[in-house]
Amino acid sequence: MVVPPAIPRRGLFIGGGWREPSLGHRLPVVNPATEAIIGDIPAATAEDIELAVAAARDAFTRDGGSHWSRVPGAVRAKYLKAIAAKITDRKSYLALFETLDSGKPLDEAVADMEDVAACFEYYADLAEALDQKQRSPISLPMENFKSYVLKEPIGVVGLITPWNYPLLMATWKVAPALAAGCTAVLKPSELASLTCLELGGICVEIGLPPGVLNIVTGLGHEAGSPLASHPHVDKIAFTGSTETGKKIMVTAAQMVKPVSLELGGKGPFIVFDDVDIDKAVEWAMFGCFLNAGQVCSATSRLLLHEKIAKKFLDRLIAWAKSIKVSDPLEEGCRLGSVICEGQYEKIKKFISTARSEGATIFYGGVRPRHLKRGFFIEPTIITDVSTSMQIWREEVFGPVICVKEFRTEREAVELANDTHYGLAGGVISNDPERCERISKAIQSGIVWINCSQPCFVQAPWGGNKWSGFGRELGEWGLDNYLSVKQVTKYCSDEPYGWYRPPSKL
Numbered sequence: 418m419v420v421p422p423a424i425p426r427r428g429l430f431i432g433g434g435w436r437e438p439s440l441g442h443r444l445p446v447v448n449p450a451t452e453a454i455i456g457d458i459p460a461a462t463a464e465d466i467e468l469a470v471a472a473a474r475d476a477f478t479r480d481g482g483s484h485w486s487r488v489p490g491a492v493r494a495k496y497l498k499a500i501a502a503k504i505t506d507r508k509s510y511l512a513l514f515e516t517l518d519s520g521k522p523l524d525e526a527v528a529d530m531e532d533v534a535a536c537f538e539y540y541a542d543l544a545e546a547l548d549q550k551q552r553s554p555i556s557l558p559m560e561n562f563k564s565y566v567l568k569e570p571i572g573v574v575g576l577i578t579p580w581n582y583p584l585l586m587a588t589w590k591v592a593p594a595l596a597a598g599c600t601a602v603l604k605p606s607e608l609a610s611l612t613c614l615e616l617g618g619i620c621v622e623i624g625l626p627p628g629v630l631n632i633v634t635g636l637g638h639e640a641g642s643p644l645a646s647h648p649h650v651d652k653i654a655f656t657g658s659t660e661t662g663k664k665i666m667v668t669a670a671q672m673v674k675p676v677s678l679e680l681g682g683k684g685p686f687i688v689f690d691d692v693d694i695d696k697a698v699e700w701a702m703f704g705c706f707l708n709a710g711q712v713c714s715a716t717s718r719l720l721l722h723e724k725i726a727k728k729f730l731d732r733l734i735a736w737a738k739s740i741k742v743s744d745p746l747e748e749g750c751r752l753g754s755v756i757c758e759g760q761y762e763k764i765k766k767f768i769s770t771a772r773s774e775g776a777t778i779f780y781g782g783v784r785p786r787h788l789k790r791g792f793f794i795e796p797t798i799i800t801d802v803s804t805s806m807q808i809w810r811e812e813v814f815g816p817v818i819c820v821k822e823f824r825t826e827r828e829a830v831e832l833a834n835d836t837h838y839g840l841a842g843g844v845i846s847n848d849p850e851r852c853e854r855i856s857k858a859i860q861s862g863i864v865w866i867n868c869s870q871p872c873f874v875q876a877p878w879g880g881n882k883w884s885g886f887g888r889e890l891g892e893w894g895l896d897n898y899l900s901v902k903q904v905t906k907y908c909s910d911e912p913y914g915w916y917r918p919p920s921k922l
């Protein structure tokens with residue numbers, strides 16, 4: 418097993434340097450796989466948010482924006498590429514931190530770091546391309562007017578992120594925001610901030626102009642809330658729970674501040690009777706056991722055609738038994754611990770409520786016997802579920818899948834859409850026309866055909882209904898941080914001629 422490195426003691430990253438939090442408070446970092454305290458992080462409060470926002474505002478406006486917001490996209494691209502290169506160099510080290518902080522298997526953390534570097538690279542390219550897209554002309558019906566469009570950075574943005582993919586979720590916001598020319602204050606989750614603080618160290622090394630990115634760790638109500646309500650923050654981009662998303666929207670509404678919200682999910686995965694069962698089982702498991710099910714887009718409601726339901730469940734159990742549940746640093750681990758004790762208790766409560774409401778815990782539902790410490794839960798399969806049960810309706814955010822059977826395509830679609838959420842869903846069938854029909858019928862921002870969870874930086878990501886609004890990734894992700902300005906010029910030498918000129922007498 419890999420030997421964990423010592424955790425560096427970091428401050429808040431503000432104005433290009435490290436600062437102790439104003440009140441001097443720190444929060445313990447607990448390794449959820451061992452329950453040991455392995456370090457601490459600074460706990461920012463409103464005073465620190467004030468300093469971070471001022472640093473970001475200064476970086477945005479200093480010398481007329483000539484250090485960041487108004488430089489060519491190609492200049493900003495060089496910084497983003499330099500960050501990507503450092504992340505790649507330090508992939509193994511950062512992945513270890515991510516695993517120690519969150520409990521996710523090391524192989525998953527390594528893949529996350531590769532995605533982080535790819536995301537910075539991708540938005541470096543879009544920053545460069547932005548230069549060519551400026552002043553794009555608009556065709557008008559009047560010859561004596563000419564219009565064009567400028568795409569300008571929105572300003573200072575507040576980026577508030579969750580713990581399930583700590584550095585990756587932060588990067589989905591930081592990379593496009595910086596590419597657009599915004600300056601930013603990032604507030605990562607108090608439950609997993611280590612890799613985001615390491616990003617601060619990388620910014621120092623590559624010489625990112627001070628204040629362009631500020632990283633303030635701390636609690637939601639002490640650090641997140643003052644950031645969301647700060648009058649000098651021009652936009653809030655938030656990823657997290659629907660409950661917190663609602664609060665952020667209410668706060669932002671007082672200042673007519675734009676928000677984008679990436680919230681929770683309760684995705685369906687529909688399996689028809691014409692599939693290769695083992696292939697389908699593997700995708701179903703990937704859809705709900707990856708990252709111990711702590712995935713916003715998890716396809717945690719499994720809908721099985723009645724003709725294959727029994728065979729599918731038998732194979733699902735056989736495959737689930739083969740998952741290596743272990744310390745996430747152990748080679749071959751495929752299910753680590755969940756993030757913290759609170760989440761562990763919450764997941765256990767979901768399982769006991771399902772049982773008390775009449776569902777069957779078909780497999781798992783308990784701590785694996787061989788793991789005495791750490792917040793581990795076996796992959797869990799719940800059957801005999803009705804649509805009024807909590808387990809069907811609410812996001813668990815754990816390795817728990819609930820199963821229902823269907824007879825017809827229509828019934829499958831009705832069940833799939835029987836949710837307040839609308840982030841992602843999947844269908845698996847050998848009939849391409851059926852898959853296409855279902856991809857149109859599922860009410861969500863993302864539909865996977867014959868798979869679940871693949872995610873590409875080039876493609877839009879985001880949801881409908883209680884899963885939020887706005888899209889991250891791809892060109893849509895950059896648009897989140899740009900405002901569109903119309904410039905219209907009158908180009909005739911003739912007077913406009915609407916009013917009669919005054920008499921010269």
Ligand SMILES: NC(=O)c1ccc[n+]([C@@H]2O[C@H](COP(=O)([O-])OP(=O)(O)OC[C@H]3O[C@@H](n4cnc5c(N)ncnc54)[C@H](O)[C@@H]3O)[C@@H](O)[C@H]2O)c1
Nearest residue numbers: 578579580605606637641642657658661679680681682713
């Ligand atoms: N749609 C997506 O792309 C996506 C991706 C990842 C996670 N998620 C969702 O995130 C949730 C899990 O993450 P979580 O538990 O960290 O969510 P959370 O809402 O508890 O916290 C998210 C962030 O908000 C901060 N926060 C909490 N209260 C706040 C307040 N009043 N004002 C401002 N900030 C505040 C937290 O400190 C944290 O940084 C799940 O519901 C999951 O589905 C969604």
Ligand SMILES: C[N+](C)(C)CC=O
Nearest residue numbers: 581582712713714872
């Ligand atoms: C799985 N991932 C990284 C696409 C995003 C959400 O939780």
